[in-house]
Amino acid sequence: MILLELFGAFFEIALFSIGGGYAAMPLIRSQVVQAHGWMTMSEFADLLTIAEMTPGPIQLNAATFAGMRVAGFPGALCASLGVVTPSLVLVSLLAYLYRRYKSLSLIQGVLGFLRPAVVALIASAGLSVLLLVLFDGQRITMANLDGLGAGLFLLALFLLRRRKMSPIAVMLLCGALSLAAGVLFGAG
Amino acid sequence: MEKRMHRSAQLLRLFGSMLVISACTFGGGFVIVSLMKKKFVDEYGWLSESEMLDYTALAQSCPGAIAVNAAILVGWRVGGAAGMLAAVLGTVLPPLGILTVITMFYSAFAGNPHVAMLLSGMQAGVAAVLCDVVLSMGRGVLSQRSAIKNAVMVAAFLAVAVAGVSVAWVIAGAALLGALLQMITRKEAGA
Structure with missing residues (x-):
């Protein structure tokens, strides 16, 4: 059951992260920290640190880290599978459409509006890491700085x-x- | 028989190349894609440069990890379904292996006070990296001087940071808005 949850959470992360690793980060936080409580905010910040220091896409790094901590190696496998599955389906579909119509204008229109939203989402996730660094997760006062x-x-x-x-x-x-x-x- | 050997040798080479590229690439999807171009276009000649450019655009436009998306496209082009599988496996295995080992160490060492000091300092670095990314990307959006895009950026930030709206809804909403506006401008241009 927990394996299915891991698969589902990382399926959703991959499905909605468009435009590279940093775009995936707010989604990982919302699933792993907020929706499922698999990690604390501080552990999530450690995950970002580790993902930045190691090779490979952040989605896969996060999937392995969260999966291992929640359900051991089978968890890591299921979460990684969740990351790859939407790509397998959607990339094949988009590649087919692209070969057929040779036009990406609708996709480019969508991407043009995703970018400002993605910047805002990264800013929001970055802000929560910054608050953790500045106030150690305590109340925001000068004394706690x-x-x-x-x-x-x-x-x-x-x-x-x-x-x-x-x-x-x-x-x-x-x-x-x-x-x-x-x-x-x-x-x- | 000889052709069969050749094919499995090619699959092995595809898998091996992706394994090495994925294991040695720091810094996200764009770096991986340029390494793939060097290997598969310049060295092996398996696909043309313009194909690789199209694949890069497609990999970026699709949801998911850019490296995985690019591996799927190149793998399919080089060796069909088996090629796709070989390329994706090569991409996935290094982070899976490396992070599995690191997580074991993390659980054992996160309680150590010296490791905690190191990690908390590095968190300050991560916060700065994110701040840097936001400033650069935000400037890119602002420089387009599009009032709607700027409004989307502000609204998305408020929705997530203040109102606590789910990230997936914000992404879906922005994508829908982009699609609608694109269709409207297209119609106007056609009329």
């Missing part, structure tokens, strides 16, 4: 946007700084 988290976030944003550093290098640096600060000052 995590100074180290805020500093690392600003540093990382600067390195990404002004210095064009690679995301993996930036994340490793943030992790190392946080570990160093924790060991030196005994924080946390």
Whole structure:
């Protein structure tokens, strides 16, 4: 039963994620954290970190991670199968239509409007990760502000946007700084 | 018999190439697609460059992981249903294997205070990466100077972040709006 639920949840994630890995992220959060409660928000943030650091599509990484945690390796398999199934059906169908009509204008019209929605969805999921980093999941007050988290976030944003550093290098640096600060000052 | 051997050798090569590409590619679907082009178009000559461009557009337009979609299209073109299966398996196995091992370690080490410090610092990095993606993509949308698209962006954000509307509904709504507007402009252009 849980295997079927995993398959269904990741089927839905794949079915509605159009336009790359970041577009899938808010869907993964809504299924895995909100609808099924398979992970806490903090575990989800760890999943994003791990998915960013490892090769492969985020949908498959998330499926394996969530599946393994909920139901072991069979869970990982069922969730991964859920990711692949909508593609198998829809890609074949779209490829057939494309060969037949050689026109993608309707699809392009749809994509043109998905993009702003997808940006907004990524912003909303990003905001929840940012709140977790800044306030450790507690109430949003100045007293609860995590100074180290805020500093690392600003540093990382600067390195990404002004210095064009690679995301993996930036994340490793943030992790190392946080570990160093924790060991030196005994924080946390 | 010889042709059969040749075919299974090709399937094996397709599977092996996707396995290596999927295991070594960081950074999402677009990177994988360009590596596939290098391997299958430039090195093996299994399909033409313009076919690969069409496949890339199709893979991006379809729901699901771009890498999986591209593997399905190329696999089908190279070896029919068996080719599709070989390519998809090659794409899926590396993340499945790698994440299975990592999850085992994660469960064992997430409680370790040093690992927790490392991960919490890396979360700040992830938040910055997402912020960077939103700023770049958002600027792309704004630069089109389309009032409707800007309104869709604001409305979608409010719907999900404030009103708690399900993400799937927002996607479906935006897709429907796009399809309707495209049909209307097409009709006007035709009339």
